[in-house]
Structure formats: structure tokens, C-alpha cells
Amino acid sequence: MSIITLTGHLGSIGRIPNLLAKRLNYKLLDxxxxxxxxxxxxxxxxxxxxxxxxxxxxxxxxxxxxxxxxxxxxxxxxxxxxxxxxxxxxxxxxxxxxxxxxxxxxxxxxxxxxxxxxxxxxxNVIFVGRGGQAIFKNNKNAFNFRIVCDPEERIKRFALKANIDENEARKRIVDSDEQREIWHKKYFSIDYRSPYHYNLVMNSLLSDDEKTVDIISTYLDL
Known part of the structure; x- marks a missing residue:
């Protein structure tokens, strides 16, 4: 029975958690x-x-x-x-x-x-954010994945989703990135951006959400 953690910037993770939970029939914990x-x-x-x-x-x-x-x-x-x-x-x-x-x-x-x-x-559970990659770092049943994306693409996605202009979206994303970094350092003493905390780091700009779910599912089957 596996534990999956997903970490992603604002505007990068999209529908991946929901699609993955449905694909694997896992509980999604957000x-x-x-x-x-x-x-x-x-x-x-x-x-x-x-x-x-x-x-x-x-x-x-x-x-x-x-x-x-x-x-x-x-x-x-x-x-x-x-x-x-x-x-x-x-x-x-x-x-x-x-x-x-x-x-x-x-x-x-x-x-x-x-x-x-x-x-x-x-x-059989998926955790989205909340320091899951740090909490379960020593759990042999845990698989940690990080989803990244080009900042400009994240701005466009978030502006569309939140129905705001791109200038406002840019401000919110910059603030979110800064505060996530502070949050992880404050509570877990980690740089969550480091690839060493994850089994895989994937770029959602280079593949759509369904393809990313395919990659994660294949990795879990290895």
C-alpha cells in the first residue's frame, strides 16, 4: 500500500492530483x-x-x-x-x-x-502539499513527486483559473513562491525546491496532465 506526495507551485499542478487519484483509486488528501x-x-x-x-x-x-x-x-x-x-x-x-x-x-x-x-x-493515499515530502521522507512506502512549470506559463494558467489579469496573477504567484519557501524552512527545515527530496521532478509545460499521470503510474509499477 503506497503513499504518494505531490508538491507543486501555484499554477503548475493542475488536475494531476485528481486524475492520479482516479487512475489509482487512491484517497486524495488535500x-x-x-x-x-x-x-x-x-x-x-x-x-x-x-x-x-x-x-x-x-x-x-x-x-x-x-x-x-x-x-x-x-x-x-x-x-x-x-x-x-x-x-x-x-x-x-x-x-x-x-x-x-x-x-x-x-x-x-x-x-x-x-x-x-x-x-x-x-x-493508498495521495497527499497534496502540506510538507508531505518531509513528513514521509523515511517511509519506504512513500513516493514523492514534484511538479514544476515555466513561471510565465504558470501566470497564464492562474490568471485564467482565477479570472484575474496577468499582472495580478504574477504578484500572487511571486508571493506564493516566497511564502512556500518560508513555510517549508520554518516547519521542516528543508529547501522544498531541491530535487533530492523527490523520486521524480516533472515539468507540466512539457507534457499534459494525463501524460504526467501516465509517467507517475508507470514509475509506481517499476
Whole structure:
């Protein structure tokens, strides 16, 4: 059961995560599922057990981790974990977390890592961003891929997707690149641009999304 991490600049990764998840029949874990996991912290134990039954796969380590926080919150009262706070934390962009925020930094990173590791225990999962290449760097079942693209092409793609002019798209992409670099150095002490963190680095300008998915799928079959 494999773990796949995908890392890409704004405007470079396109539909690759969704296409790859569909091709491999893997669970795709992005920011939305991290938010969902944080929401789960607000469930009581019986509600969480029902959730496990409905989803058929979120039990085990992830369920135990979430139950631990529920129990900790119940026992410690005011010192317990506030699920609404964690949910809000997971909605932050790279820029906001890189610059610092009100939530406890260590709580944020520890919670994110443990939730991701809980999903990884189930296997057959794709993580998009959030430091996956660093979190699973020593996991023999993990395959890390980075998607790059020419900056001018990224600007055109992002302007079209966000329905903004290219000057505004350029500003946002430059800021995003800077903040991603800060974020990875702050939380994981890595230069995420280095090819040494990845099994493969692919240029999405040189092949379309479907071809990139073909390449990744072939690599996994080797």
C-alpha cells in the first residue's frame, strides 16, 4: 500500500492530483480533508465510531488519535483542544502560516502530521502539499513527486483559473513562491525546491496532465 506526495507551485499542478487519484483509486488528501479531520475532533466518541462505520477506513491509528484528543479535552476542560480552532488553522494559506498565526505552532504541525500519518497507515493515499515530502521522507512506502512549470506559463494558467489579469496573477504567484519557501524552512527545515527530496521532478509545460499521470503510474509499477 503506497503513499504518494505531490508538491507543486501555484499554477503548475493542475488536475494531476485528481486524475492520479482516479487512475489509482487512491484517497486524495488535500486541505479540505484536513479540515474535515479537524471537524471530527468536535465529535463525541459514539459519533466518531459511527463515522468510522460509514467511511470504512478511517479507523485504526487515525481514530485512536482523534479519540485521544476528545478524551483530553473532556478531562482537561479549558486546557482541552478546541476543534473549531484547529479547523480554522487548517484553512490558512502557506503565506498566513509562514508569517505566524494565533494558534500554537507546535499544535498545528503535530496535529497535521498525526492526521496525515493516520491516513498513511491505511495506505493508498495521495497527499497534496502540506510538507508531505518531509513528513514521509523515511517511509519506504512513500513516493514523492514534484511538479514544476515555466513561471510565465504558470501566470497564464492562474490568471485564467482565477479570472484575474496577468499582472495580478504574477504578484500572487511571486508571493506564493516566497511564502512556500518560508513555510517549508520554518516547519521542516528543508529547501522544498531541491530535487533530492523527490523520486521524480516533472515539468507540466512539457507534457499534459494525463501524460504526467501516465509517467507517475508507470514509475509506481517499476
Amino acid at each position: 486541505r479540505e480533508l484536513l479540515i474535515e479531520s479537524a471537524q471530527m475532533l468536535g465529535m463525541n466518541q459514539s459519533e466518531l465510531e459511527k463515522f468510522d462505520e460509514r467511511t470504512n477506513g478511517l479507523g485504526g491509528p487515525l481514530s485512536k488519535f482523534l479519540k485521544y484528543f476528545i478524551e483530553k479535552s473532556a478531562m482537561s476542560g479549558i486546557a482541552g483542544i478546541d476543534p473549531s480552532g484547529l479547523e480554522a488553522t487548517f484553512t490558512y494559506s502557506y503565506a498566513e502560516t509562514a508569517q505566524g498565526f494565533k494558534s500554537d505552532d507546535l499544535l498545528y504541525i503535530d496535529t497535521m502530521k498525526q492526521i496525515m500519518e493516520g491516513y498513511a497507515e491505511q495506505g
